[in-house]
């Protein structure tokens with residue numbers, strides 16, 4: 171057992187220690203591997219641990235490359251890693267080893283970061299609890315009887331369990347922010363176009379974004395410095411300048427106009443969540459921010475719109491899994507048509523099939539105008555709502571989730587109750603703006619609660635400034651649960 175505890179310092183602290191030569195990258199990687207060995211049997215955050223590769227990289231890495239150099243990280247299993255399994259937690263891709271790295275992986279490599287493994291998730295990122303993984307559930311480190319959230323449940327749990335200082339996730343309707351909230355860590359969904367999705371296995375292409383899960387806001391900013399920016403391999407990545415996100419963390423929010431979304435402070439929000447968020451609003455007031463009330467009337471349609479658009483795009487994106495070129499193929503088909511059918515029937519889980527059926531239905535002739543096209547129209551109205559709101563404020567505030575982490579099995583019987591989890595997170599994806607979840611307290615049972623902040627497109631800097639000022643004043647971030655090793 172090594173003597174290093176990864177929880178002792180943040181990324182800035184580890185960088186300093188590495189730069190001074192007080193610790194060696196191999197010690198940090200070993201500390202991560204040891205922690206995984208000690209707790210991951212309980213938590214099951216990882217699907218693959220790349221022990222050998224990580225230790226090898228640690229021996230060779232130049233710690234002066236960047237602030238992330240020589241520091242371990244975990245990667246959600248829908249982000250392509252060359253020659254390393256990328257399963258999307260699906261039987262369909264159980265044997266898939268991508269021939270290339272996603273752009274975010276290339277960028278982390280260039281920065282000298284070291285991936286120690288791939289994390290569990292809901293199959294193809296469809297879900298809010300990581301219960302839809304084909305390879306077993308991930309447990310919430312704060313309460314092993316509860317879900318870590320999803321779909322990036324493994325990434326959030328890995329950070330909360332102290333297995334890695336940070337992880338990458340993906341967020342289509344809340345999959346970074348919701349698990350971050352449930353696990354008491356920080357999650358950012360960047361602006362649509364801010365981070366390249368080249369090498370991210372597509373779920374819903376007009377909504378998907380990759381982003382960091384960290385223990386603090388400042389660390390989120392640091393990781394964003396490494397992964398942001400235009401990429402020729404992804405035509406949806408935006409040629410927008412990337413500022414040094416850490417330079418904007420002044421701790422100052424005096425005069426910042428914060429809009430409280432009234433639709434998300436009432437019905438359907440658990441009282442403990444509402445109370446914690448109300449306290450957060452007071453904290454912002456104390457810090458000198460200006461609090462304004464905001465109405466977003468079309469947000470009541472957000473869930474309906476999302477569950478038309480996301481399955482529609484998914485049904486198209488997932489058509490490629492046909493057993494022909496890669497991934498799972500049924501061993502016993504008599505004709506090619508039977509092969510397609512059997513492969514997809516055996517390779518996909520129930521939730522993925524439900525989305526494909528829904529999506530195929532809403533795109534089919536005769537229903538397209540009634541459902542899909544209508545959803546696009548409402549999406550455009552939602553965008554107008556948000557544009558109007560941002561005329562009066564710089565940041566929007568709401569809970570990240572209506573409730574804290576729920577127990578296993580509590581919502582699997584009824585998909586709609588599971589979908590309701592995404593109430594507050596989905597709008598940011600539909601309108602393409604950045605959104606951050608920051609810990610804002612605990613329930614009486616000791617479960618973490620998340621505060622969501624949203625800003626205008628490409629204004630992650632303001633989001634980080636507000637989130638960082640809040641977490642310094644509130645003091646809920648950076649805490650890790652006690653987990654018997």
Ligand code: GLN
Pocket residue numbers: 295296297298320321340341342343344345346373480592
């Ligand atoms: N929970 C949402 C869903 O099931 C969002 C998933 C995500 O963001 N990947 O679609």
